[in-house]
Each structure stands twice: as structure tokens, then as C-alpha cells.
Amino acid sequence: MTIFVLIIVFILFLFLIIFNLFHWFGIYAFIKGSPFVPTSSDWCNKILKEANLIKGKIFLEMGSGDGRLLRLANLRYGVKCIGLEINPVLIIYSRIITKFSHLNNISYIIKDFFKYDLSSCDYVYVYLLPKTIAKLTPKFIKECKHGTIIISHRFTIPFSPDKLIKVITVNDSNTYYYRL
Numbered sequence: 001m002t003i004f005v006l007i008i009v010f011i012l013f014l015f016l017i018i019f020n021l022f023h024w025f026g027i028y029a030f031i032k033g034s035p036f037v038p039t040s041s042d043w044c045n046k047i048l049k050e051a052n053l054i055k056g057k058i059f060l061e062m063g064s065g066d067g068r069l070l071r072l073a074n075l076r077y078g079v080k081c082i083g084l085e086i087n088p089v090l091i092i093y094s095r096i097i098t099k100f101s102h103l104n105n106i107s108y109i110i111k112d113f114f115k116y117d118l119s120s121c122d123y124v125y126v127y128l129l130p131k132t133i134a135k136l137t138p139k140f141i142k143e144c145k146h147g148t149i150i151i152s153h154r155f156t157i158p159f160s161p162d163k164l165i166k167v168i169t170v171n172d173s174n175t176y177y178y179r180l
Contacts, residue, residue, distance in 0.1 A: 039127060039153060044069045047125070047175050050168050051151055053077035057122035060084065062113040062136070067094030067106070069125060074106050079123070081106040084113045118143040127153040134158060140180065150178040 039047070048069070053059065055078035061070055064083025067090075074081045083106070085091050091108045098106050109116070114136070118124060121144065126133060137158050140150055149165075150157060153175045166177040 038065055039069060041068065041072075043153070043170065043173075043175075044072050046168060046170060047151060047153065048073050048077060050166060050175070050177065051123060051149060053079050053123065055079065058082065058120055059123040059125070060116075060118070060121040061125045062116075063126070063128055064094065064108060065090055067098060067108060070094075070106050070108075071098060071101060071103055074103050075101075079105075082121075083108040084111050084116055086110065086112055114139065118148075119145060121145075121148060123149045123151065125151045125153070126157075128155070130155045144180045146180065148180045150180065152176045152178070 053073060057079050058081075059070070059073050059077075059079040060082045062084050064070055064085045065087075067083050070081040070083050073079050083091075083094060085094070085108060088110050091110050094108045098108075118139065124140070124144065126136070128136070133152060133155055140148075140157070141159075144150070150159075154173055156176055157178060159178050159180075163178040163180060164176060165179045168175050168177075
């Protein structure tokens with residue numbers, strides 16, 4: 001009976017550690033750019049369909065959270081996916097789900113997206129707060145190659161108006177598509 005109690009206590013202890021890490025890194029992510037707010041599967045499908053993704057191209061998500069958008073992009077459109085996330089708990093979760101889904105060409109990187117080189121990306125997806133998007137705008141202009149598609153869910157990017165190529169609206173919420 002005591003071994004059983006010890007196992008239960010150990011499992012609860014592990015749960016509390018993971019739970020606390022998740023929340024502390026969530027606070028850190030909020031301070032650095034944006035909290036983890038998952039995009040619904042319906043929205044993910046619509047966003048990716050409207051992006052006209054091309055198989056083999058590179059799709060980057062800044063703040064990839066649980067990786068659902070990347071897994072869907074890879075599965076449906078065959079793009080090579082990169083997820084940048086500063087929360088290691090979400091990275092571990094994303095990697096486990098991707099492994100069990102038997103998907104290839106998806107990598108999750110624990111990295112501050114302000115320090116990642118965007119020059120190889122064909123598509124960049126962001127669902128970040130407006131203040132973070134404003135700070136990223138010069139980076140997009142400087143590092144992204146000509147023709148890169150930037151997709152911003154819910155918030156505009158302060159590019160010149162000629163860069164905006166499409167806006168989709170569902171349930172009073174917009175997603176903006178820009179071509180650099």
C-alpha cells in the first residue's frame with residue numbers, strides 16, 4: 001500500500017512541476033510577444049486554404065504554440081514547417097504529437113523569433129499582439145525575400161498598403177495576407 005501511495009505522490013509532484021513550468025513560461029511568452037492562444041481547427045483550415053501553399057516551400061510560424069497549424073499545413077499541403085516557440089513545455093508537447101502523427105519535415109525550435117533569420121522562409125504566420133507585430137515589421141522587411149507571404153491572424157501589420165493582398169473574415173475576425 002505504501003508503494004502505491006508513493007507512486008501517486010510522485011505522479012502528482014510531476015504534474016505540479018509541469019503545470020507550474022507551463023504557466024511560468026506562459027507569463028514569459030506574454031511578456032516577450034504573445035500568450036498561447038490556440039487557433040481553432042476551422043480557422044486553421046481556412047487560413048491555410050487561402051494561403052495557396054506550394055508543396056516543398058518553407059512555412060514558418062512565429063509562436064507555434066501546440067503546433068496544430070504546422071501539422072495541418074504539412075499534412076494537407078506538403079510544406080516544410082518550422083515552429084518557433086519560447087515555451088519548452090509547448091515544444092515538447094508539439095514534438096510528441098507530431099511524432100505520433102507520423103509527420104515529416106516539421107521542426108520545432110526553442111528560440112526567440114526576434115533572433116531567427118527569416119531569409120529562407122516562403123510563408124510566415126503570426127498570431128501575435130499588435131505591439132509585437134510592430135516590432136517585427138522592420139525584421140520582415142529586412143530579412144524576408146521578395147515574394148514571401150506574411151499571414152497575420154487578427155491584427156494588421158504596418159506595411160505599405162500595396163503589400164496587402166487579401167483579407168478573410170469569419171465571425172468578425174480577420175486574417176491578413178501580405179506579399180513582400
